[in-house]
Amino acid sequence: MAFKNDLKRLAMPYYWVNLLLTFSYILGKKIVPICELIFPDKTECGEIDMRESEILFFLLIVVVMRARKTGSMSMVSYLSSSFIYTKGANLILWFYSDTKLGIAYGAIFILVGLLLPEPTYKGPENVTYFRGTDLEEEIKRDKRITWIVTFYTAWNPSCVNFAPIFAELSNQYGLENLRFAKVDIGRFPEVAKRFRIDDSSLSRQLPTVILFKDAKEHIRRPDIDTSNKLHKFYFSEDNVKAAFDLNNIYNESKNNPLKSPKKSKKLQNGTEDDHIKSE
Template identity: 60%
Template sequence: MPLNTDLKQLLKPYYWVNILLSISYVTAKRTGIICNFLFPESDCELDSRETEILFFLIIVVMLRTRKAGSVTMVNYLSSSFVYTKVANLILWLYADVRYGLPYGAMLILCALLLPEPTYMGPEDVTYFRGVQTLEEELKRHKTTTWIICLYAAWHPACVNFAPVFAELSHSYSLQNLRFGKLDVGRYSDVAAKYRIQDGPTSRQLPTVLLFNAGVEKMRRPQPDHTGKLQKFLFSKDNMKAAFDLDGLYQECKDKLAAAKAKKAEKTEKAE
C-alpha cells in the first residue's frame, strides 16, 4: 500500500481516535499544563513502574505485530491498538482510579461507535453451490487458476476474512486468475471432500485453496510434517505473501498476453 494511501486511511476517525487513546497517558504526563492540572503533586516525569509498563508494551507490540505479519503502517497500528490501549488503561488506573474508570468507559464507547474500517468496495468472486459445480468449473477451464475460499457464514473468522478476500479478488482477478467461495455450512459434502472440520470450534475455517490446471496446489491453513495444523492469520499481507499473489498475477497476465499474441498471429496467417 503506497504511503499516500496509508495517510489517507489514517484520516478516518477510527485511526486518529485510537492513536489519541494510545498516547493519552504519556502525552498527559509529559505536557506541563495537562500534567499540572491532572497531577498537581507530580513532577511530570514517568516513574520506574510506568517506565516498566511502557517498556513491556513496546516488546509485546513488536512481537505480536511481527507474528501477525504486519508490513504496512496502517496494519502495524491496527495490530498494536489493543495492547497500547490496555497499557494506557493500566497506567491511568495506576495513577488514579478516578481517571482510569472514565478512560475504560471511553474505550468501550469507541469500540461500539467506531469499529475498524473494512473494505466495502466491489468484489470479483464466484459463489459455487456444492462440490459438483466447483469440480465442473475446474474441469471445464483447466487453464484458469482458481483461489477458492471455503467458509461458513456463521463463523466469526470467516466473517472477518470476507472483506479481505473481496478486496483481493477485485485487485487480482484476471480472465485466467479467478476467485471463488463455497459455503461449507450449507454444503456439507464440501467439508468432507476437502477434509475440512466444519464444527463451531474448527480451526480450519476459513480455508483457502489454490487450484492450478484443476489440481489443488496449496492451502492455508495447512498441516505440518507431523500432521498438526499450522496457524495462519488471514490478513491481506499474509495472503499476498503465502500465495505469492503479485507473482501469480504477473504470471497469469503474461500467459494471457502470449495467448492473445498467438491468436493474432494465427489470424494474420489465415488472412
C-alpha cells in the first residue's frame, strides 16, 4: 500500500520535473543525440571524466548521509531530502562543462523552485491548526484533554513527509479528549522559542511532536537529554505509535469520555426530581 502511494506521489509534476533535473547532466552526456545538440565538442559525448565522477561520488555520499540524518524511511522521502543536493551537484557539473549551460541550468533551477513547490498533504485529517499563543491557551482550558501537537515548517522536507502519517494517526486515534494539532513555527517563531525548538534551516528538531497530558508536556520526540544532547528519531507511523504509547492513551481516553455540561445538568435535574418524588 505504501509503495502504491509513493508511485502516485511520484506522478506529480514536482517529482518527475526534479528527477529530470537530478539526472539532467548524466542524460545530457550519455544520450548521444542530446549530447551532440548541447556540446559543440562531440568527443565529450558518452563519457564521464574523472572530475565529473568525483563530483557524482561525493554527491552520493552526501545524499546517503543526509537521508540518514533526516530519518527518511520511504522512496519519496529519500528523494525529497536529496533533491536540493542533487540539483546543486548538477549545477556544479553544468558550470564545469560550460558557463553558459551552468547559468541556464541555474535559471531553470530557480524557476522550478518558484513554480513547483513540494506538494503538501491534502487528504482527510482530524487536526486542529493553531496560531501563536492560541495553543497554550487551549491546552490549559481543559486539563482532561490530551493533546498531540506537531511543530513544523512548510519548507522542511521531513515535515512534509510526516504530514500524511500524522493525518492518518489523527483519523485513527482522534477523540473528544484525545486531540491532534499542528503549529507552523515558520510563521510563528515565538512558539518555537517558547517550546525550545530550533527552527533554522539546519535544524534537526523538525518536525517536533509533543504530547501534552494534564496541560503539561509529557513526551517529546526528538527529545533532548539533561546534557542538552538531541536524540535522533525516525518519524514512521509505527515509531510514533510506540514512542507516544498511542494505543494505551486511546483506550484510556475512550474509557473516560468528557461529560458535556448539558448531560451533567440533565443528570443533576434528574436526581433532584427523583428526590422530590421520593418526598
